[in-house]
Each structure stands twice: as structure tokens, then as C-alpha cells.
Amino acid sequence: MESELLLRTEGVRKSFEGTPVLSGISLELRAGEILGLVGENGAGKSTFVKCLLGLHRPDSGSITFLGRDLLRTGPAGIAAIPQEFNLVKDLTVAENIFLGREPGRFGFLNRSLMRSESRRLLQKLDVEIDPERKIDSLSVAEKQMVEIAKALSVDCRLLIMDEPTTVLNQKESAILFRIMRELKAGGTSILFISHRLEEIRTICDRVAVLRDGVLVSCDPAESLDAMEIARRMVGRELKQMFPPTVPPSGPPLLTVENLSSGKEVKHVSFELQAGITGLAGLAGAGRTELAETICALRKRSSGSVKLAGETLHLRKPADALAHGIVYLSEDRQGSGILTEFPLDRNVTLSSLRRYCHAGIINREAERACAESYVKKFRIKTASLETELKYLSGGNQQKVALAKCLDNCPRVFLFDEPTRGVDIGARSDLYEFIRELAASGVACLLISSDLEEIIGMCDRVLVMRAGELAGTLEKEHVTEEEIMYLATGVN
Amino acid sequence: MQPESTNGIRRLTTLLKSTGGPWAALVVLLLVCCISNEHFRSVQNLVNITRQVSYSGLIALGMTFVIAGGGIDLSVGSLLAFSGVISILGMNAVPGSETLAVAVAAVIAVALGAAGGAANGALVALGKVPPFIATLGTLVIFRSLALYFGNSGLVSSENEVYREIGGAVIGGIPLPVWILLILTVVLSLVLKRTRLGRHICAVGSNERVARYAAIRTGLVKFYTYLIAGTTAGISALLFGGRLNSVSSTSAGLSYELDAIAAVIIGGSSMNGGKASVWGTLAGILILGIVSNVLDMWGISVTLQGTVKGLVIIIAVMMQRKTLK
Structure with missing residues (x-):
């Protein structure tokens, strides 16, 4: 039996400064349906979502929600988990969940109700987060869980999830899918955006593919496989997703001995050779913290770092950089790029010295450098002066990468390099990491995406609770063995 | 099209985009005032305005750097009084050559200004004290030191060379205005x-992004306060030369507010990151013209603050509109 029609968009168009982003999107969503929305970065997914949420007004076309004109009545009944976090850093988890609709009387907050409700919501998600903790103290995955709890705390008929799983590990994703099925059973519809095509296929009823602002297809999920979805997204045949691996070889380039930092990193020792080494682990296992300690972004409480056998005295981030140890942050907007800065100035942010003579910047050299990276990485941008906030996530990531690369790295620590990056840009990134590793750079690939770790690495370090739980080589690099080491249970 | 000329056009448009608004506002204001009041448009009056704003203007140039770096400096007005008082005391203590005495005063004023700025910078960068609090503290400290060493009154000198330099006019333009212009270009x-x-x-x-890009953020912030303090010191030297005296109670009073207002009117972002030194110059000129023309129109001095405040608010509101 056909269930009730919940949402219908007809010919939704939207342009920004003359550039069409949506060229007439017409689709329908029924009650209790999970609709997957996929497309490359810049295909128009986020713009479409913003139209549904009333954040953008379509140039033409109509949106009907529950039989009413959404453009007039506003998006009541629609909740969203945004792609970038929308949490107030200095407030607690509970205060964030109830932000803007705090329970209470006469203007006084009912704190105990906020706490107990938050605890209940988080328990439903199987996460142990104290509602009294400040957002600032949470890991990225925990923040994501709070966002999800916040969206679930509102009664809604349509839930929009914009890449909710990019920062979650498999266990956390599984919990999210369970919740999604429960919501679906309760008649709530979900618009689910993700770059992970396998999960799109498992969780969604139908899959809508956007390409360059056009709805290419909208078919039942069971009739598609991941390769077919990818083909429709890109509009051409895709090569093998992962390039050939570059196994670590040669003498150790980076030697980390007994490295500790507070409670997050405990007595970690390992070696990196030229080539690609993976670093896996659950969220909060201390992978990011380990990389940050190596780069002197975080205070080291014990241990040493050697480069090609020579002990380094790294006191500030500039010291690590001077030795060619670079770090691509997992938190792109928070610590990777300056969104208010133009593209060219982001590229040269940490290598500016090379473009200066007596402290004066040579703008021509700087622009030439940015230009070369725009070409090399196929960065889609209006100009070199475009502020990065106008670029899509994948293009922002390429700029972040260019910024790191411009320091002639010998050791490159990639932290979740493909997070929030579409499939086309993603294979570009993989190919680039491979080339870099093949040219003799020691690459450490930190990732929560096991498929990526297994596809890219012949050697994988696994962390658990701040310690190095083990190292896997060649045929032992499997999902089971990694999860075994990461969780400590079979 | 020639690449050279596209470059030139691009530069011009970026310059206009970053500073155009305040300068356009300044031109309109000038035209309105010139047409409405014949006393206003006299060359003597216009020169006077530039002289009047030059002292707080110099401070505003330094303030632009502090605000660009995401900070604020409330202490610069007091620092002007403090370095002014001490430099005149130093000048009076030098026997013999008046020129030598002025040179000593110049060194003292600039060095004390720089030292005060360095103190602010150290508090913010090393002590991790929020800029508002740190410089509120030093605002009180510098003023108190000025009052103590100046016996809560006027500190004067009889040095004729100092008076001559302070009142010097080169090519029809007073010396402090020259220095304001030169420093605008340089900064x-x-x-x-x-x-x-x-x-x-x-x-x-x-x-945070800057830190991850291996920029020494503490040092960078330190430099912004150092620059602001130094401009306060330079301002103090010129300010003292005007009347050959510095009042420990009223010199530089609320200059920090004029400076902050000028930076904001000039189009710099209060949150840091985006700033324009030329915009600040336009901002300080707008403030100067407004108070001058209010005088001409016979509006009570006590009410002028209200108008000034409105100008600041309206200027910022107009910029928000154009930014969107």
C-alpha cells in the first residue's frame, strides 16, 4: 500500500550570482521512507537541503510539505542534522540539546528536566556522555552524537541528515542506523545524505542522484549497486577506487619512542618508513592526539621523536614544520583553513616565508603557487581571491592539503583526509597520497573508514584508549583483526 | 587585455572594496559640510581639523593592528599621558642644549610607549589574560603613574625647540599630520x-587555524600591542609639543574610544582578521569633521557625544548592509 505523500518539490531552481546550482529538482518523499541523496561536492545537495529548511529561497518552483506550501508556512516539522556542527561551544550538552526551547517556568530553566531528558536521549543512542559536559570537551564523534540527539529531541515528520556518519565509527554508525529504522517504523521520513555508498544502499529505500544541479535518477536502492550509483554521480566510468598500495620500505624515517601526552596518549612507540602506514582505532582512541603530539601542537609529557635517526627538539609547531613533518587536521573548518581568507592566502599560510623577501610578500610568486595547486588538484573556484567559505567541502579539503604540501613534507600525517569529500575528489586524494608515498614521503593515514584503511595500507597501526594496541601487516590487515585490536574484544 | 592593466584594475577594485565605503562617506560628509557652512570650508579650519585628529589618529593606526589580530587595547590613552609626562620630566632634567633635551624626550616617549605596549602584549600573549581585562588594568595603571609623576597636574617645559617642533608647519601642513600620513602609508x-x-x-x-599552520600566535599578538604602544608614544611626543605641556589628568582621555571608533568606522572587523589602515584614516577624519561641524553649528559640547555615538552606530550598520 502506498503511504501518505509527505513532501513534494517541483522544479526547484536556485542560482547564486548567476551560477545555477539547482536546475529544476522535482522529487517526492512518502511518510516512513528513507530517501538517500547522493552527488559529488557541488552537485547541489546542501543547497537543496537549505531550500527545504527555509535557509535559501528557491528562485522558482514549489515545495509542498504535508499538503501545505512550505515556502509560505516555514519548515515546521522538519529537523536537520547539519553537515557542520551547530553547537555552542561554551554550553553544556543538555543546554545545547534544548537550545532555543528550554523547558521552564517564568523564564527560569528547569535544569533537572533538561538533564534527565538529555540523558534519556543519549542513552537511546547508546553513548555515554554526561549532559553536564561542555561541548568544547567533546570529541568530534561525540559532538555528532549530540547533534543527533538534538534533532531527535524535536517531534518531526521529516529528518534531514547531512553526512551524519562521516565522523562515526562502525559501531556508532550501526547505532544510528538502528535509530533510523525505529524512526521509519514510527512514520518519520528521513532524507539521508552520505558519501558512503554502501551504507546508502543498506539503509535507504530509494536513492536520488544529483549531478550538477540536476536530478539524474531516483530509483529503489535494491536495484542499484555502489558502482552504479558512483557511475551516475560522476557521469562517467570510474576507475578502481583505491590505487595500488605503496608498502612501507627503506630505513625508518620517523621514529617515535615512548611518546605520551596527558591521558590521551600513553607510551606510544612506532616507526614510519617511506610509503603508506595506516592508523586505525575507535573515536577517542587518541589517534588525533598522537599526531598532534608528534607535531608539537600538543604538550608532550614523555618520549622522543626522531627523524632519520636524529632526535628532534620540537617545542612549537613551527619546529616540526621546519623538519618537514606536516599534519592535515581532521577538523577542517576549526583548525585547517581560514574560511574568511581568500584561497591563495590559505595555500601559503604556513609556507609564507618562501614567498617573502625581507618580510615583504611577493604577491606574484604567491599567486603563481596557489594557481599551480588549483590546476594540480583541479580545485573548483571562481578565482584565487575567492574566500574559502564559498567553496564546497571537497575543494576546501584540497586547499588544506595544498597548504600542507607547500612545506616540502618528509613525513605527512593525514587525519581523516576524505571526511566529507565526494567520490570523485576522493579518488583524486587517494591517487595523490599514493604518488606522495611513492616519491619517498612517509605517510600516516588516520581514518575511521575501515574500507579506506584496508584499501590504502599494507601496514596498519591500531590504537586503543591512548595506547598502541598492535600493528597489522599485509594479509592480516582485515576488518576483523583491526576491530579486534581497536575494541579489545573478539 | 594586457595582464598589467587587469592587475591594476584588480588592485583598484580590491582597494575600493576594502576602503571605498569609509572614503565615500568622508567625501559626502566633506561636501555637505563645505556647502552648508562657509567657516567650515576655510583652509585654516580644514588644516585645524587634521591637526586635531592627528593625535588620536596616530593611536588609531596602532589600534588597527590590535583589532586586526583579534584583540583590543584600552590603555593607549593613558599610555599617551604617562609617556608624555615622563618625557617632559626627562627633557627638563637635561641641562644645556635644548635640542639634545628634545632628542632625549623623543627617545623616552617612544621607548615608554613601546614598553607599555610590550607589557600589554606580554600580559595577553604570555599571561593569557583576555585583552579587554589586561588593557583595562593597564589603563588604570598608566593613568595612575602619570598622575603620580605629574603631581596630578600639568607638566610643562620651557624648551623652545620642542615648542617649535610641536607647532611646525611644513608646506602648509602641520608636522603631526605629516607623521600621521607617513605612518598610514608605512603601516x-x-x-x-x-x-x-x-x-x-x-x-x-x-x-586555532593559525596555530595549526605553525604561526607563532603569541608572538604575533605581542607585536600588535607593541605597535599600538609605540604609536601612543609617538603621539605623546607630538601632543606635548603642541602646548609644551602635558596634563596628567586629561591628556589622552578617552582617546582609546576615538581610536576604536575610527577603526570600526574605517571598515575593519571588530572580530579581527579584516582590517584597513587607510580605512582607519578615513574613520578618524570623519570623527574630526563631525565634532568640528557641530561646533560650527553651535551645538552644545555636551550633546556632541550623542551625535558622535550615532555616527559610529550608523557607520557600522551601513557597512553590515554592504557586506551582505
Whole structure:
């Protein structure tokens, strides 16, 4: 039996400064349906979502929600988990969940109700987060869980999830899918955006593919496989997703001995050779913290770092950089790029010295450098002066990468390099990491995406609770063995 | 099209985009005032306005750097009084040559200004004290020191060379205005063209990103306060020369507010990251013209603050509109 029609968009168009982003999107969503929305970065997914949420007004076309004109009545009944976090850093988890609709009387907050409700919501998600903790103290995955709890705390008929799983590990994703099925059973519809095509296929009823602002297809999920979805997204045949691996070889380039930092990193020792080494682990296992300690972004409480056998005295981030140890942050907007800065100035942010003579910047050299990276990485941008906030996530990531690369790295620590990056840009990134590793750079690939770790690495370090739980080589690099080491249970 | 000329056009448009609004407002204001009041448009009056704003204007130039770096400096007005008082006391203590005495005073004023700025910078960068609090503290301290060493009154000198320099007019333009213009050119280049300037804006835009890009954020912030303090010291020297005296109670009073207002009217972002030294110059001129024309129109001095406040608010509201 056909269930009730919940949402219908007809010919939704939207342009920004003359550039069409949506060229007439017409689709329908029924009650209790999970609709997957996929497309490359810049295909128009986020713009479409913003139209549904009333954040953008379509140039033409109509949106009907529950039989009413959404453009007039506003998006009541629609909740969203945004792609970038929308949490107030200095407030607690509970205060964030109830932000803007705090329970209470006469203007006084009912704190105990906020706490107990938050605890209940988080328990439903199987996460142990104290509602009294400040957002600032949470890991990225925990923040994501709070966002999800916040969206679930509102009664809604349509839930929009914009890449909710990019920062979650498999266990956390599984919990999210369970919740999604429960919501679906309760008649709530979900618009689910993700770059992970396998999960799109498992969780969604139908899959809508956007390409360059056009709805290419909208078919039942069971009739598609991941390769077919990818083909429709890109509009051409895709090569093998992962390039050939570059196994670590040669003498150790980076030697980390007994490295500790507070409670997050405990007595970690390992070696990196030229080539690609993976670093896996659950969220909060201390992978990011380990990389940050190596780069002197975080205070080291014990241990040493050697480069090609020579002990380094790294006191500030500039010291690590001077030795060619670079770090691509997992938190792109928070610590990777300056969104208010133009593209060219982001590229040269940490290598500016090379473009200066007596402290004066040579703008021509700087622009030439940015230009070369725009070409090399196929960065889609209006100009070199475009502020990065106008670029899509994948293009922002390429700029972040260019910024790191411009320091002639010998050791490159990639932290979740493909997070929030579409499939086309993603294979570009993989190919680039491979080339870099093949040219003799020691690459450490930190990732929560096991498929990526297994596809890219012949050697994988696994962390658990701040310690190095083990190292896997060649045929032992499997999902089971990694999860075994990461969780400590079979 | 020639690449050269596209470059030129691009530069012109960026310059206009970053500073055009305040300068356009300044031109309109000038025209309105010139047409409405014949006393206003006399050359003597216009020169007077530039002289009047030059002292707080110099401070505003330094303030532009602090705000660009995401900070604020409330202490600069008091620092002007303090370095002014001490430099005149120093000058009076030098026997013999009057020129030598002025040179000593110049060194003292600039060095004390720089030292005061360095103290602010150290508090913010090393002590991790929020800029508002740190410089509120030093505002009180510098003023108290000025009052103590100046016996809560006027500190004067009889040095004729100092008076001559303070009142010097070169090519029809007073010396402090020349220095204001020269420093505007130099500091604008520092902000836009040097690594330090770029790093200041990066730190102001997002300190965490700057830190991850291996920029020494503490040092960069320190430099912004050092620059602000130094401009306060230079201002103090010129300010003292005007009347050959510095009042420990009223010199530089609320200059920090005029300076902050000028930076904001000039189009710089209060949150840091985006700033324009030329915009600040327009801002300080707008403030100067407004108070001058209010005088001409016979509006009570006590009410002028209300108008000034409105100008600041309206200027910022207009900029928000154009930014969107």
C-alpha cells in the first residue's frame, strides 16, 4: 500500500550570482521512507537541503510539505542534522540539546528536566556522555552524537541528515542506523545524505542522484549497486577506487619512542618508513592526539621523536614544520583553513616565508603557487581571491592539503583526509597520497573508514584508549583483526 | 587585455572594496559640510581639523593592528599621558642644549610607549589574560603613574625647540599630520604586504587555524600591542609639543574610544582578521569633521557625544548592509 505523500518539490531552481546550482529538482518523499541523496561536492545537495529548511529561497518552483506550501508556512516539522556542527561551544550538552526551547517556568530553566531528558536521549543512542559536559570537551564523534540527539529531541515528520556518519565509527554508525529504522517504523521520513555508498544502499529505500544541479535518477536502492550509483554521480566510468598500495620500505624515517601526552596518549612507540602506514582505532582512541603530539601542537609529557635517526627538539609547531613533518587536521573548518581568507592566502599560510623577501610578500610568486595547486588538484573556484567559505567541502579539503604540501613534507600525517569529500575528489586524494608515498614521503593515514584503511595500507597501526594496541601487516590487515585490536574484544 | 592593466584594475577594485565605503562617506560628509557652512570650508579650519585628529589618529593606526589580530587595547590613552609626562620630566632634567633635551624626550616617549605596549602584549600573549581585562588594568595603571609623576597636574617645559617642533608647519601642513600620513602609508604596507601583517590577520581570523599552520600566535599578538604602544608614544611626543605641556589628568582621555571608533568606522572587523589602515584614516577624519561641524553649528559640547555615538552606530550598520 502506498503511504501518505509527505513532501513534494517541483522544479526547484536556485542560482547564486548567476551560477545555477539547482536546475529544476522535482522529487517526492512518502511518510516512513528513507530517501538517500547522493552527488559529488557541488552537485547541489546542501543547497537543496537549505531550500527545504527555509535557509535559501528557491528562485522558482514549489515545495509542498504535508499538503501545505512550505515556502509560505516555514519548515515546521522538519529537523536537520547539519553537515557542520551547530553547537555552542561554551554550553553544556543538555543546554545545547534544548537550545532555543528550554523547558521552564517564568523564564527560569528547569535544569533537572533538561538533564534527565538529555540523558534519556543519549542513552537511546547508546553513548555515554554526561549532559553536564561542555561541548568544547567533546570529541568530534561525540559532538555528532549530540547533534543527533538534538534533532531527535524535536517531534518531526521529516529528518534531514547531512553526512551524519562521516565522523562515526562502525559501531556508532550501526547505532544510528538502528535509530533510523525505529524512526521509519514510527512514520518519520528521513532524507539521508552520505558519501558512503554502501551504507546508502543498506539503509535507504530509494536513492536520488544529483549531478550538477540536476536530478539524474531516483530509483529503489535494491536495484542499484555502489558502482552504479558512483557511475551516475560522476557521469562517467570510474576507475578502481583505491590505487595500488605503496608498502612501507627503506630505513625508518620517523621514529617515535615512548611518546605520551596527558591521558590521551600513553607510551606510544612506532616507526614510519617511506610509503603508506595506516592508523586505525575507535573515536577517542587518541589517534588525533598522537599526531598532534608528534607535531608539537600538543604538550608532550614523555618520549622522543626522531627523524632519520636524529632526535628532534620540537617545542612549537613551527619546529616540526621546519623538519618537514606536516599534519592535515581532521577538523577542517576549526583548525585547517581560514574560511574568511581568500584561497591563495590559505595555500601559503604556513609556507609564507618562501614567498617573502625581507618580510615583504611577493604577491606574484604567491599567486603563481596557489594557481599551480588549483590546476594540480583541479580545485573548483571562481578565482584565487575567492574566500574559502564559498567553496564546497571537497575543494576546501584540497586547499588544506595544498597548504600542507607547500612545506616540502618528509613525513605527512593525514587525519581523516576524505571526511566529507565526494567520490570523485576522493579518488583524486587517494591517487595523490599514493604518488606522495611513492616519491619517498612517509605517510600516516588516520581514518575511521575501515574500507579506506584496508584499501590504502599494507601496514596498519591500531590504537586503543591512548595506547598502541598492535600493528597489522599485509594479509592480516582485515576488518576483523583491526576491530579486534581497536575494541579489545573478539 | 594586457595582464598589467587587469592587475591594476584588480588592485583598484580590491582597494575600493576594502576602503571605498569609509572614503565615500568622508567625501559626502566633506561636501555637505563645505556647502552648508562657509567657516567650515576655510583652509585654516580644514588644516585645524587634521591637526586635531592627528593625535588620536596616530593611536588609531596602532589600534588597527590590535583589532586586526583579534584583540583590543584600552590603555593607549593613558599610555599617551604617562609617556608624555615622563618625557617632559626627562627633557627638563637635561641641562644645556635644548635640542639634545628634545632628542632625549623623543627617545623616552617612544621607548615608554613601546614598553607599555610590550607589557600589554606580554600580559595577553604570555599571561593569557583576555585583552579587554589586561588593557583595562593597564589603563588604570598608566593613568595612575602619570598622575603620580605629574603631581596630578600639568607638566610643562620651557624648551623652545620642542615648542617649535610641536607647532611646525611644513608646506602648509602641520608636522603631526605629516607623521600621521607617513605612518598610514608605512603601516598599511606592513599590514597588507608583509608576513607579519598577514599573520596578524590570520590570528585575528581564527587563532586555532593559525596555530595549526605553525604561526607563532603569541608572538604575533605581542607585536600588535607593541605597535599600538609605540604609536601612543609617538603621539605623546607630538601632543606635548603642541602646548609644551602635558596634563596628567586629561591628556589622552578617552582617546582609546576615538581610536576604536575610527577603526570600526574605517571598515575593519571588530572580530579581527579584516582590517584597513587607510580605512582607519578615513574613520578618524570623519570623527574630526563631525565634532568640528557641530561646533560650527553651535551645538552644545555636551550633546556632541550623542551625535558622535550615532555616527559610529550608523557607520557600522551601513557597512553590515554592504557586506551582505
